[in-house]
Amino acid sequence: xxxxxxxxxxxxxxxxxxxxxxxxxxxxxxxxxxxxxxxxxxxxxxxxxxxxxxxxxxxxxxxxxxxxxxxxxxxxxxxxxxxxxxxxxxxxxxxxxxxxxxxxxxxxxxxxxxxxxxxxxxxxxxxxxxxxxxxxxxxxxxxxxxxxxxxxxxxxxxxxxxxxxxxxxxxxxxxxxxxxxxxxxxxxxxxxxxxxxxxxxxxxxxxxxxxxxxxxxxxxxxxxxxxxxxxxxxxxxxxxxxxxxxxxxxxxxxxxxxxxxxxxxxxxxxxxxxxxxxxxxxxxxxxxxxxxxxxxxxxxxxxxxxxxxxxxxxxxxxxxxxxxxxxxxxxxxxxxxxxxxxxxxxxxxxxxxxxxxxxxxxxxxxxxxxxxxxxxxxxxxxxxxxxxxxxxxxxxxxxxxxxxxxxxxxxxxxxxxxxxxxxxxxxxxxxxxxxxxxxxxxxxxxxxxxxxxxxxxxxxxxxxxxxxxxxxxxxxxxxxxxxxxxxxxx
Amino acid sequence: xxxxxxxxxxxxxxxxxxxxxxxxxxxxxxxxxxxxxxxxxxxxxxxxxxxxxxxxxxxxxxxxxxxxxxxxxxxxxxxxxxxxxxxxxxxxxxxxxxxxxxxxxxxxxxxxxxxxxxxxxxxxxxxxxxxxxxxxxxxxxxxxxxxxxxxxxxxxxxxxxxxxxxxxxxxxxxxxxxxxxxxxxxxxxxxxxxxxxxxxxxxxxxxxxxxxxxxxxxxxxxxxxxxxxxxxxxxxxxxxxxxxxxxxxxxxxxxxxxxxxxxxxxxxxxxxxxxxxxxxxxxxxxxxxxxxxxxxxxxxxxxxxxxxxxxxxxxxxxxxxxxxxxxxxxxxxxxxxxxxxxxxxxxxxxxxxxxxxxxxxxxxxxxxxxxxxxxxxxxxxxxxxxxxxxxxxxxxxxxxxxxxxxxxxxxxxxxxxxxxxxxxxxxxxxxxxxxxxxxxxxxxxxxxxxxxxxxxxxxxxxxxxxxxxxxxxxxxxxxxxxxxxxxxxx
Numbered sequence: 001x002x003x004x005x006x007x008x009x010x011x012x013x014x015x016x017x018x019x020x021x022x023x024x025x026x027x028x029x030x031x032x033x034x035x036x037x038x039x040x041x042x043x044x045x046x047x048x049x050x051x052x053x054x055x056x057x058x059x060x061x062x063x064x065x066x067x068x069x070x071x072x073x074x075x076x077x078x079x080x081x082x083x084x085x086x087x088x089x090x091x092x093x094x095x096x097x098x099x100x101x102x103x104x105x106x107x108x109x110x111x112x113x114x115x116x117x118x119x120x121x122x123x124x125x126x127x128x129x130x131x132x133x134x135x136x137x138x139x140x141x142x143x144x145x146x147x148x149x150x151x152x153x154x155x156x157x158x159x160x161x162x163x164x165x166x167x168x169x170x171x172x173x174x175x176x177x178x179x180x181x182x183x184x185x186x187x188x189x190x191x192x193x194x195x196x197x198x199x200x201x202x203x204x205x206x207x208x209x210x211x212x213x214x215x216x217x218x219x220x221x222x223x224x225x226x227x228x229x230x231x232x233x234x235x236x237x238x239x240x241x242x243x244x245x246x247x248x249x250x251x252x253x254x255x256x257x258x259x260x261x262x263x264x265x266x267x268x269x270x271x272x273x274x275x276x277x278x279x280x281x282x283x284x285x286x287x288x289x290x291x292x293x294x295x296x297x298x299x300x301x302x303x304x305x306x307x308x309x310x311x312x313x314x315x316x317x318x319x320x321x322x323x324x325x326x327x328x329x330x331x332x333x334x335x336x337x338x339x340x341x342x343x344x345x346x347x348x349x350x351x352x353x354x355x356x357x358x359x360x361x362x363x364x365x366x367x368x369x370x371x372x373x374x375x376x377x378x379x380x381x382x383x384x385x386x387x388x389x390x391x392x393x394x395x396x397x398x399x400x401x402x403x404x405x406x407x408x409x410x411x412x413x414x415x416x417x418x419x420x421x422x423x424x425x426x427x428x429x430x431x432x433x434x435x436x437x438x439x440x441x442x443x444x445x446x447x448x449x450x451x452x453x454x455x456x457x458x459x460x461x462x463x464x465x466x467x468x469x470x471x472x473x474x475x476x477x478x479x480x481x482x483x484x485x486x487x488x489x490x
Numbered sequence: 491x492x493x494x495x496x497x498x499x500x501x502x503x504x505x506x507x508x509x510x511x512x513x514x515x516x517x518x519x520x521x522x523x524x525x526x527x528x529x530x531x532x533x534x535x536x537x538x539x540x541x542x543x544x545x546x547x548x549x550x551x552x553x554x555x556x557x558x559x560x561x562x563x564x565x566x567x568x569x570x571x572x573x574x575x576x577x578x579x580x581x582x583x584x585x586x587x588x589x590x591x592x593x594x595x596x597x598x599x600x601x602x603x604x605x606x607x608x609x610x611x612x613x614x615x616x617x618x619x620x621x622x623x624x625x626x627x628x629x630x631x632x633x634x635x636x637x638x639x640x641x642x643x644x645x646x647x648x649x650x651x652x653x654x655x656x657x658x659x660x661x662x663x664x665x666x667x668x669x670x671x672x673x674x675x676x677x678x679x680x681x682x683x684x685x686x687x688x689x690x691x692x693x694x695x696x697x698x699x700x701x702x703x704x705x706x707x708x709x710x711x712x713x714x715x716x717x718x719x720x721x722x723x724x725x726x727x728x729x730x731x732x733x734x735x736x737x738x739x740x741x742x743x744x745x746x747x748x749x750x751x752x753x754x755x756x757x758x759x760x761x762x763x764x765x766x767x768x769x770x771x772x773x774x775x776x777x778x779x780x781x782x783x784x785x786x787x788x789x790x791x792x793x794x795x796x797x798x799x800x801x802x803x804x805x806x807x808x809x810x811x812x813x814x815x816x817x818x819x820x821x822x823x824x825x826x827x828x829x830x831x832x833x834x835x836x837x838x839x840x841x842x843x844x845x846x847x848x849x850x851x852x853x854x855x856x857x858x859x860x861x862x863x864x865x866x867x868x869x870x871x872x873x874x875x876x877x878x879x880x881x882x883x884x885x886x887x888x889x890x891x892x893x894x895x896x897x898x899x900x901x902x903x904x905x906x907x908x909x910x911x912x913x914x915x916x917x918x919x920x921x922x923x924x925x926x927x928x929x930x931x932x933x934x935x936x937x938x939x940x941x942x943x944x945x946x947x948x949x950x951x952x953x954x955x956x957x958x959x960x961x962x963x964x965x966x967x968x969x970x971x972x973x974x975x976x977x978x979x980x
Binding site: 028080103104135168169170171172173176177179180182183221223247249250251252253254255257258259286287288289290311315316317318319320321323324325326327328332333335350351353355356357359361362448449450453468469470471472 | 518570593594625658659660661662663666667669670672673711713737739740741742743744745747748749776777778779780801805806807808809810811813814815816817818822823825840841843845846847849851852938939940943958959960961962
């Protein structure tokens with residue numbers, strides 16, 4: 001039961017005290033307090049400030065001892081040197097959970113030894129305090145009591161609910177990658193920015209996510225794993241049920257130097273890490289874009305049964321690039337059987353190709369392109385997943401011309417009203433989405449037009465997993481297929 | 491003199507006849523005729539149609555022999571079987587240049603041998619016709635007589651002028667990758683879609699671009715090089731002056747099968763191709779996104795003097811990822827000298843890092859972040875290129891909160907008018923752009939917010955080379971640095 005795990009309380013507090021917030025909204029603590037308000041938090045909020053009586057509309061307290069209850073959670077954004085004293089005061093008040101956002105706890109400051117981490121660890125031990133951080137960005141929980149409520153002390157945007165949860169040794173990787181949600185079909189469940197892991201680490205997060213009903217996919221950003229054995233053990237229990245996708249940074253000289261500055265981590269031998277990830281069936285990537293792509297595809301429940309890729313395209317170049325990259329990344333692009341080729345030939349224009357890739361050329365009619373061809377491939381039994389290039393928005397391609405009134409008239413053009421296009425998208429997508437379920441063959445679409453263009457939006461609304469260029473879906477699906485293979489054997 | 495090259499006429503005709511256009515704007519020929527009109531073409535247009543008297547406002551002719559002049563260029567979008575007869579009629583009229591867009595010329599149609607290509611080649615030879623295609627998408631020339639004029643028979647969007655020119659064996663790679671110009675700071679000079687290369691090939695294009703004053707960077711999409719020796723010879727002459735970036739598709743079983751269906755090409759041994767590209771100093775990539783990134787960066791004249799990367803960030807995670815990936819891709823991320831570290835330490839907050847990456851933390855003030863830090867690195871002599879993460883739009887980050895009126899008041903928030911932000915962007919960017927010139931140290935920026943967000947637009951307007959995520963600039967600059975090294979030795 002994840003509700004009984006100690007991390008659950010960090011994500012569901014009923015009362016919270018904040019050190020460091022003032023009335024300047026541009027300070028980090030100010031931003032975070034506003035995030036909290038914005039997220040619909042309806043518990044008690046107690047700003048702690050030495051001088052102010054009121055912070056952003058809340059009654060402020062000079063010392064935590066004066067707060068009229070024991071807050072479920074305390075957030076600290078103060079210079080490192082003040083933190084031991086604050087920890088002590090929190091301990092004396094009876095506080096058991098702290099998020100320590102402040103940085104400045106690294107092992108060395110210049111040549112001077114920095115012992116503050118040791119100090120606060122001792123205080124935490126004395127008072128039975130668990131704390132996240134230091135040098136973290138906070139936590140996010142998208143599953144509050146109702147749809148409009150989240151618990152958020154770090155993220156700017158309103159993100160839709162999903163079952164993708166993050167644990168990250170970088171605040172940015174736990175939050176800023178969502179800076180542009182309209183261009184990302186990826187919601188969020190929970191996010192834990194663990195920072196330097198003085199007390200709570202990634203392994204604690206895995207332990208919590210393992211049994212969490214709101215977590216079905218786990219994303220990790222790792223610079224170091226402090227409890228390697230336990231990590232491996234947990235990950236091996238998790239991945240047969242819930243995929244884990246991880247960015248691991250380390251192994252290069254420059255990378256390791258950056259890590260030492262960042263979280264004080266000494267990183268490790270990247271070969272050992274690679275071994276651990278492989279043994280645990282963790283999907284790994286060096287790229288934040290690929291991390292997001294994999295998370296998007298997994299969030300849609302896409303787990304192809306095998307590695308055989310069918311390609312549908314209306315242009316030879318992208319078809320060839322998809323085929324070439326797919327094979328380079330370990331996918332199989334099988335040449336179709338003669339009977340399947342005949343079946344395809346029957347519905348394709350004479351200049352088309354049908355061996356795989358299926359290249360319809362520009363002449364293809366829409367219901368055949370969107371419905372019939374994918375259906376033929378899905379029920380063939382010869383492929384496990386489809387990438388389809390060229391789902392253009394014809395109203396966008398043609399819309400340009402509608403500006404030229406005279407030409408448009410001459411050409412008997414008519415602008416289609418939005419509802420007609422909506423119905424068209426539904427008509428073209430719904431049967432394929434249903435077939436995709438029926439035959440359990442996922443399909444990924446590519447439209448080189450803007451991701452938020454009118455037609456792209458309609459496709460996305462009707463369930464399409466959409467990419468703008470054709471590089472990313474191939475690499476992404478190749479990694480997911482490797483994971484599926486792991487899962488089949490575990 | 492490129493004006494004397496035979497391809498020049500294909501891009502600068504004064505009169506043009508089009509076979510296949512009718513009044514249905516959704517047909518390919520119809521679209522292309524409209525492109526032509528839209529592009530500001532002010533020469534004579536002669537649609538050729540068996541039945542219609544008028545096509546899209548132009549007087550139509552039943553046969554080309556009736557056209558009142560010899561058109562400089564003929565465009566054909568007709569079924570393959572009709573093409574030999576049309577070629578013959580064009581030859582008899584005296585036409586010397588044809589763009590043959592139609593497909594259906596591959597070696598085999600099912601088991602039947604397709605001899606049309608041979609037929610039209612013979613006719614072309616007889617009449618001294620040069621032709622582009624078949625199975626191509628046309629040509630584009632952005633350097634018409636005035637700014638508003640281009641010669642365009644394939645591209646939907648209005649693209650800004652630049653000196654990046656394309657020659658491509660795929661129509662899509664020569665055109666559709668520009669479907670979303672607002673998200674791409676890459677203009678276009680010329681584009682030649684060569685299709686199956688029955689008469690004019692990539693080598694002809696290279697020959698033309700070599701001396702073309704409007705071409706400074708060349709992009710290629712290749713499935714096969716028909717005249718390998720000549721290609722290598724030309725490329726070796728070009729790359730010491732003008733960079734070439736190429737996508738080569740081939741080498742895998744699936745890729746080669748796709749190629750055979752696409753242009754009839756038999757592709758080749760990818761090791762031989764790799765050798766040719768290496769010997770000629772051609773930058774290669776498997777990805778259309780990387781192809782575009784490299785073109786964007788090269789179009790801005792960015793050619794770092796060496797491989798030493800300086801990293802400025804306000805977040806540890808992206809800094810570490812940039813450092814790690816940079817080293818993996820052959821860049822050097824040098825640890826700064828003690829004196830440089832001291833200089834940096836002086837202007838940075840106490841929790842910052844300054845060994846490289848320079849991590850300012852979230853506390854950094856804007857003029858230091860945008861101007862002072864890059865300046866210190868640029869004049870240090872210790873790095874050749876900078877990637878800077880975290881150029882957030884603070885009005886966007888904070889703008890969210892301004893919706894909460896009461897909080898905003900409490901927090902003494904004030905929305906900044908657009909002109910204030912414009913001036914701010916100018917103040918923060920201009921000195922750095924000037925320093926970048928002065929010290930010849932390029933700088934690439936990363937803002938994880940939307941590429942068309944208000945602040946991103948302001949940065950781009952002021953000359954910033956901007957990326958949304960931090961994966962791409964690193965890989966891109968690594969490949970460009972390899973090219974610079976080649977160029978230094980040739």
